[in-house]
Amino acid sequence: MNKSLLVGAVLGAVAVTAGGAVATYSLVKSGPEYADVLAVEPINQQIKTPRKECHDVAVTHRRAVQDQHQVAGTVLGAVGGGLLGHMVGGGKGKTLATVAGAVGGGYAGNKVQEHMQNGDTYTTTESRCTTVNDVSDKTVGYNVKYELNGKVAQVRMDRDPGSKIPVDKQGQLVLNDQQAQ
Incomplete structure (x- = not known):
């Protein structure tokens, strides 16, 4: 047998084996994939908390x-x-x-x-109360811009995902802890 034919056959076999190994690795690959997070924007809502505010005042009465x-x-x-x-x-x-x-x-x-x-008057001290609202901001969610398989999309999440979002075996984002298990 010709030496170059033998070398070509061996190289061809090695190439086919390597291609099969790469294809098998990509199908069997373990561990979750991730989508890269590009931006996270908190969604805030104003919360009004009522409270009673009282102060004493002098009131003059006529006898x-x-x-x-x-x-x-x-x-x-x-x-x-x-x-x-x-x-x-x-x-x-x-x-x-x-x-x-x-x-x-x-x-x-x-x-x-x-x-x-x-x-003929007299003065008493009376407590006068009013209701005032304390206003504060509460984060109710996050608009998350991400990239997955070269495509940019946006999703609303209840928490800040960090720099990556897990992806399940079907290629869908895992948006809560129950889906990740």
Whole structure:
């Protein structure tokens, strides 16, 4: 047999065996494949948390009025005004001065008592509360851009996958831990 024919046959056999080994390796290859992560963008949602905020305030109250028509002030003013009017003048002028003093004193006494009742106040401290909302951001998911077999795609995930996403034997992304097992 020719030496070059023998070398060609051996090289051909080696090439066929190597090709078969490579093809078999790619079919039998163990362990998951991965898709390369190109970008991860968090999806945030604003969360409003209500809370009660209270503070103390001073509140002024008017005391309850005992004499709504100011009778006591009117009577005392009329008596005082009548006495002063009686001291002025003589005869019929004295009577007229007494009546005028009583009317004027009664009116003045009424107004003095009214003013005193309006100014009769007391102060208490009361707690006033309002509801305020604290606003915070919460990450509810991630938009993940990845490359698999030369194609770029995007998927939404509930966690940040890191730099790679596992791929199952059918070539599908494994997006949660239950699929990976």
